[in-house]
Amino acid sequence: MTSTHPMKRRAILIFVLNRPGVLNKISMLIRRKMYNVETVTACRTHRPGISRMTLTLYEDSDDKMIQVIKQIEKIAEVLSAKELDVDNSFWREVAVIKLEASDSLMERLGSKYNFEILDRQENEVFIIQMAGTYGLIDEFMQQLGEGKIIETARSGFTAMEK
Amino acid sequence: MKGAELVIKSLKDKGVQYVFGYTGGAIMPVFDEMEKQKVFSFIMSRHEQGAAFMAQGVSRASLTTSNPQIGVCMATSGPGAMNLVTGIADAGMDSVPIIAITGQVPSGVIATDAFQESDVVGVMMPLTKQTYMPLRVDQIEESIHEAFHVATVGRGGPVVIDIPKDIQNQETAADYRFDPIAFESDLVGMLYSPHPERETIRKAVSLINRSERPLILCGHGIISANAGDSLKQLAEKANLPVAFTLHGLSSLPVDHPLSLGMVGMHGTVESNWALLNADLVIALGMRFDDRVTGKLDDFAVNAAVIHVEIDPSEIDKNVKTNVSINADAGGAIQQLLRDPELISKPRRLWFEQIETYRSEIVDEIQEEIDTGVGKEGQLLMKTIVSKLSKATGGRDIVVADVGQHQMIVARFYNFQTPNSWFTSGGAGTMGCALPMAVGVKMVRPNERVWSISGDGGFQMNIQELGTIMEHDVDIKILLFNNGYLGMVRQWQTLFFDGRYAGTPMKNPDFGKIAAAYGIPYQRVAEVSEIDAALAAAAEHKGATMVEFLCDPSEIVLPMVPAGGGIADMITSLKKKK
Numbered sequence: 136m137t138s139t140h141p142m143k144r145r146a147i148l149i150f151v152l153n154r155p156g157v158l159n160k161i162s163m164l165i166r167r168k169m170y171n172v173e174t175v176t177a178c179r180t181h182r183p184g185i186s187r188m189t190l191t192l193y194e195d196s197d198d199k200m201i202q203v204i205k206q207i208e209k210i211a212e213v214l215s216a217k218e219l220d221v222d223n224s225f226w227r228e229v230a231v232i233k234l235e236a237s238d239s240l241m242e243r244l245g246s247k248y249n250f251e252i253l254d255r256q257e258n259e260v261f262i263i264q265m266a267g268t269y270g271l272i273d274e275f276m277q278q279l280g281e282g283k284i285i286e287t288a289r290s291g292f293t294a295m296e297k
Numbered sequence: 298m299k300g301a302e303l304v305i306k307s308l309k310d311k312g313v314q315y316v317f318g319y320t321g322g323a324i325m326p327v328f329d330e331m332e333k334q335k336v337f338s339f340i341m342s343r344h345e346q347g348a349a350f351m352a353q354g355v356s357r358a359s360l361t362t363s364n365p366q367i368g369v370c371m372a373t374s375g376p377g378a379m380n381l382v383t384g385i386a387d388a389g390m391d392s393v394p395i396i397a398i399t400g401q402v403p404s405g406v407i408a409t410d411a412f413q414e415s416d417v418v419g420v421m422m423p424l425t426k427q428t429y430m431p432l433r434v435d436q437i438e439e440s441i442h443e444a445f446h447v448a449t450v451g452r453g454g455p456v457v458i459d460i461p462k463d464i465q466n467q468e469t470a471a472d473y474r475f476d477p478i479a480f481e482s483d484l485v486g487m488l489y490s491p492h493p494e495r496e497t498i499r500k501a502v503s504l505i506n507r508s509e510r511p512l513i514l515c516g517h518g519i520i521s522a523n524a525g526d527s528l529k530q531l532a533e534k535a536n537l538p539v540a541f542t543l544h545g546l547s548s549l550p551v552d553h554p555l556s557l558g559m560v561g562m563h564g565t566v567e568s569n570w571a572l573l574n575a576d577l578v579i580a581l582g583m584r585f586d587d588r589v590t591g592k593l594d595d596f597a598v599n600a601a602v603i604h605v606e607i608d609p610s611e612i613d614k615n616v617k618t619n620v621s622i623n624a625d626a627g628g629a630i631q632q633l634l635r636d637p638e639l640i641s642k643p644r645r646l647w648f649e650q651i652e653t654y655r656s657e658i659v660d661e662i663q664e665e666i667d668t669g670v671g672k673e674g675q676l677l678m679k680t681i682v683s684k685l686s687k688a689t690g691g692r693d694i695v696v697a698d699v700g701q702h703q704m705i706v707a708r709f710y711n712f713q714t715p716n717s718w719f720t721s722g723g724a725g726t727m728g729c730a731l732p733m734a735v736g737v738k739m740v741r742p743n744e745r746v747w748s749i750s751g752d753g754g755f756q757m758n759i760q761e762l763g764t765i766m767e768h769d770v771d772i773k774i775l776l777f778n779n780g781y782l783g784m785v786r787q788w789q790t791l792f793f794d795g796r797y798a799g800t801p802m803k804n805p806d807f808g809k810i811a812a813a814y815g816i817p818y819q820r821v822a823e824v825s826e827i828d829a830a831l832a833a834a835a836e837h838k839g840a841t842m843v844e845f846l847c848d849p850s851e852i853v854l855p856m857v858p859a860g861g862g863i864a865d866m867i868t869s870l871k872k873k874k
């Protein structure tokens with residue numbers, strides 16, 4: 136998930152009625168219109184019956200982004216869809232990483248990054264959890280080095296405007 | 298009450314008078330209830346696809362009557378529902394509101410690959426505006442009422458309700474209440490009722506006033522909004538020529554002095570050259586389909602574009618607009634007309650130019666029509682349609698299938714009656730005409746209905762002759778038989794060096810088929826027989842069929858080659874480089 140894609144990464148925040156098939160409709164739309172989607176996350180909100188979805192995609196063209204949003208708005212259960220202003224919103228994700236590292240390396244990383252150790256196994260194998268920007272998680276993984284990583288699980292983005 | 302009773306009650310509450318369909322295991326409780334209550338006419342199609350097109354016929358044709366209706370079709374689970382798919386996809390492409398109710402296997406066995414189970418909701422979802430699967434009896438009424446709302450609000454489209462058989466049989470609780478009048482959908486996205494801002498209208502008016510070479514493109518939205526009169530007022534008040542998309546035809550009499558006829562791939566020379574040279578395109582209720590625009594990069598490059606469209610996702614989708622008005626075409630035109638700034642301009646040079654375009658191939662075409670036969674000595678479709686147009690005064694309803702004959706009717710029938718032209722446009726579904734004509738005739742019983750098909754499309758839903766026979770549906774079937782899939786053959790002639798792959802067809806004796814269904818039949822091979830055959834068909838009470846032996850070499854021109862721009866239009870084979 137490192138950001139090597141040539142196009143701009145952008146996010147759309149969608150509020151939907153929590154009815155069956157909504158996520159299916161969004162994913163079908165992505166396939167049908169061949170949008171370059173990177174992540175989709177969905178969760179309930181504090182308002183009963185309403186869910187929010189964050190969709191990130193690679194797209195340079197503003198016209199295409201407007202089209203994507205209009206197509207999403209066309210889905211009956213969609214209450215609103217808007218592009219998030221990158222400079223005016225927080226994008227966060229959670230990573231759960233299984234890695235192999237010496238205690239000293241973990242200590243060094245721990246002084247620089249804020250993560251929680253969920254599990255410590257023998258043979259210097261750890262499962263850690265960290266949350267933050269994609270840049271921070273990417274950077275952490277780079278510091279760790281490929282050879283140290285056994286498995287990663289990243290949640291995809293969730294985002295909120297200021 | 299039982300679920301099945303609620304289905305019938307909801308349809309009755311929504312004023313449904315016709316249901317088309319085909320029964321089967323999973324929809325039996327609903328059919329049983331229909332038979333008990335007999336609150337509407339049920340017409341059994343001979344294939345579910347036919348039922349979907351009949352429903353389309355009802356929705357489309359009743360629009361302009363005093364009793365607008367939504368067409369309803371019904372089918373059983375699995376193959377029944379799957380057979381509806383093409384007709385429903387077609388309704389989606391052409392923005393036609395229809396309701397499909399399908400039976401589903403009992404909820405307890407869904408997803409077990411039960412007998413006649415298929416994932417109807419999954420299949421229909423990308424083709425429809427909305428799909429429902431009530432999983433409790435108390436969801437049936439609200440699903441159906443919401444379905445009618447969704448189908449008709451904004452841009453029309455199909456909606457499917459898939460009801461498991463056990464839910465059809467489930468009894469409501471004692472405290473179940475549903476108020477059909479007070480019901481409101483909570484789909485806020487579907488409450489959309491666009492009202493353009495005055496400033497936007499003013500900008501559009503200013504573009505119109507400044508334009509020296511304007512052109513209105515009238516689309517299906519004018520028909521759907523029943524706004525032909527408003528269009529006429531606008532065109533006449535501001536002196537604007539009008540070209541029509543395939544589905545925009547019959548909005549205005551096509552021989553109106555400001556009308557240039559159909560635009561696009563097989564449009565008239567004058568409308569296409571006008572589109573190419575316009576300085577302003579005023580698109581009313583249309584979506585810049587590729588059959589209208591040709592190659593997008595070359596489309597109306599010198600023109601400003603005003604786009605009036607009810608579906609916001611169509612605005613700026615294919616063609617970038619200067620002024621966009623998100624509204625129904627009728628309302629928007631009324632607002633344009635109310636603007637005191639809107640003026641009339643003579644635009645003499647532009648109208649002279651259009652007359653020059655019009656005269657370009659008019660003699661050549663007239664000569665062909667008068668000759669009446671093609672290279673192989675058989676009838677020309679344009680001659681038959683011209684004669685039909687003359688005989689009916691262009692006042693009768695015409696339903697056309699898909700292909701050469703469809704384009705020829707669109708070009709040579711002199712449409713006079715508002716909303717008198719029905720065909721499959723966006724999806725281009727062969728076989729649509731025969732069943733669609735059945736639905737049309739149900740809601741326009743006092744008008745004459747001509748169903749025109751080629752030999753290919755006719756045989757795609759030929760089984761509906763059974764429905765026509767059973768219900769004595771008074772439609773005049775014209776069969777243009779040239780022994781080929783003519784439109785594909787035309788492309789093969791022009792672009793595939795005349796290799797006729799998969800287009801020649803050995804046909805049955807259509808006279809015997811008509812006789813088997815008890816339908817009077819005439820066969821016409823000579824130009825001199827056309828008028829009498831049409832007159833006899835017109836006078837006959839009840840269904841009748843005329844087969845014309847047509848010339849396979851007939852080419853529909855002008856033609857903008859697929860992928861080409863309008864400037865690439867082929868107007869005449871004589872002039873072809």
